[in-house]
Amino acid sequence: MKLDARVPSGPLADKWQSLLDEIKLVSPANKRKHTIIVVGTGLAGGSAAASLGELGYEVKAFCYQDSARRAHSISAQGGINAAKNYQNDGDSVYRLFYDTIKGGDYRSREANVYRLAEVSNNIIDQCVAQGVPFGREYGGYLANRSFGGAQVSRTFYARGQTGQQLLLGAVSALNAQVAAGTVDLNIRSEMLDLVVVDGRARGIITRDTVTGEVESHVADAVLLCTGGYSNVYFLSTNAKGCNVTAIWRAYKKGAGFANPNYTQIHPTCIPQSGDYQSKLTLMSESLRNDGRVWVPKAVGDERAPNDIPEDERDYYLERIYPSFGNLVPRDVASRNAKNVCDEGRGIGTTKRGVYLDFAEAIDRLGEDVIRARYGNLFDMYEMITGENPYKAPMRIYPAPHYTMGGLWVDYYLMTTIPGLFALGEANFSDHGANRLGASALMQGLADGYFVIPNTLGEYIAGAKLEAVSPDQEEFNAARSEVEARTERLLSINGSRSVDEIHRELGMVMLDKCGMSRSAEGLTEAIEQIRVLKKEFWSNIKVPGTGEELNQELEKAGRVADLFELAELMCMDARQRNESCGGHFREEYKTDEGEARRDDENFTNVTVWEYKGDDAEPVAHTEELEFETVELTQRSYK
């Protein structure tokens, strides 16, 4: 597997512009002759499909939901970063770049991250012009809020629904292209395989989830914008349908999978309340601005929180990290919550929870101020738990939230399969081993609006693409494989539901490949996953047929892929003999128990190559070269 990142030469700040100056262009008349498949209509896919349609390409877009505007991006709450420096607080493209690289614990590619920071400002301009109602100050100009990992205020927001408003903006641009006839939008269509002809991505196989029809779609390039795979843990903050299928099938067709283990476990989510739980709800990180995190000092203290006196409480983040306190980055906050619960000091019925207490802030600022700042989040908390957070502290616990790993891409966002591109959360590109808040939305839109419309042209103009037909051998073979797999899932006819086994997989993953990992635990996990996988393929029950709307069948197909992914995640975590960002290996910590990187051996990206179902995958590395920033140990003490 050849890993050439194709980073342009020259100084960091000039790379993107020099590439734009020299990149091959496709003439308007020729664009019309090229069909581009875009799988996914979230921020990455929606913005890409709209922009490519506008440029004149024939675009075919796909999503599994009943509407493009329901992609998971819609649920992002907090905001989107940009280096506008509207606050006059010293922000710059360089600072946004630097914070993102540092926040990612120096495990991402400098040039990509710099470009992300560079185009961040154009994103805000574009969205405002579309009518995205970002919050404003009294003078009518844009407002910002602060997020973790930064000392400037650079986050733009639309109430607590930033993702919704950005997605409605992107999908409105997409709709304009549907109206113009440049985009053919296919809803309720699930991509089940990638078709590679003569070494190039030339199409996909989809299943219409209403009729069950399996179809072949031909294209000159395929863009996968299919989001993240936190649902491998069963319980996560992701939408129920989020999955790995599209990029997993691409991996099995030869695309390298980078850093699969890098997962972000978000510290502030509502804890699980019972075995029936179907997902976990995120409580915005912004709450840590005013909330204080604590647990009882004593093990097994069963008193109600308000009955526990001050001196019997352990405000452990303030104690361990006096300078950052409750505002340490996500990975650090999550790990410490796990530690205190492991010590037996967790709260709530399950004992997997810590308090997030606003009493002091309410005393200091008054209930009205707190209501104005967080009212909608407090309401949401009360709706879910039935408890009033103005009166008693919130209960929170970390939950899987975002996957930094994904398909390996070069500077052009192309994977190791020519003609196959990956955008948004589906690629591994910009967040290294830990993502900062409010940068996923930025990355999805950067990729879709500003990067791919330029870099795709280089491929289209430079590639000699023979005509292919949906009836040729490669398509027929892929279709038969998809049909056979569907048949197989339907015919197992065992005695357990898909969810039941998926839950067990999730528990193994959370326990052994979650907030803290060890070589021994990961080896055990791989064994357990294999056993569960066998159980899955021999004992699940999927009622109904393949020729109708069959939600269990859809779920079974996704979970089957998550099983394979889970094993790769554990292998990846096991070979990375260091701790970095969200990847914490118990064997590699400082004397104080903090993450210890190994820059000498692991300043790299691990890229996995599939070698067949019965063979071990092979790990390759892309060495990361830092020309501009100096690698330092993160410290928040």
Next chain:
Amino acid sequence: MKLTLEVWRQKNGGDKGGFSTYELEDVDTHMSFLEMLDVLNQDLIVGGAEPIAFEHDCREGICGACGFVVNGVAHGHQKGSTICQLHMRHFSDGDKITIEPWRAKAFPIIKDLVVDRSSFDRILQAGGFVTIRTGSAPDANALPVATDTLEHAMDFAECIGCGACVASCPNGAAMLFVGAKISHLALLPQGMPEKAKRALKMVEAMESEAFGACTNYTSCEAVCPKEISISGIARMNKDFRRASVAGAEPAHGKKR
């Protein structure tokens, strides 16, 4: 807690459909409504029966995928929430709960509680956007917008397009949805240049679908999970009337 569910089951669009009864023995009050259905579905699956099909994704009240009628009320009786946000503590032991899909001509049933809402998207595709080429936008702060205007637009922009308004309307009208989408853009300066054209196109698209007319029942506003105001309908009607009188094309200074 024990519950009796009467659930609408319908194999597909061609099937007649009817209610099936399910007795639930041990419902935890902390469950969400959808989790209660998940648990029932697990039993059905393991017993070899087909689970109840219902749409959902985010389960946080924002994607707009979920939605059905509970005891006659779209999204259930909790005000300002989607069905995925309703928790079982709001029910009592022994309750009988009726669950039906959205019923509207413009939303044909696909299966059980799943309906086809693509008519909404066809309306949006007709004109629910600002035409702005990627990369051609001016600086975001070039155009100030007063905060109350902005907040007003945001009140409409919050619409999640779930279809509860249509389902609750005796006429099956889509006015609250279309009014919200039109108002969001019409209130902002960015939406001004295409305001007339947008209103014309979207209302025409709405009328070409199987939605009914609005006769001011206001039941849409009562069930809307985002509590969108019916004032959006008035704005839509006004913009549409003005645009119809003037014609969709902008007036020119010179006769051509």
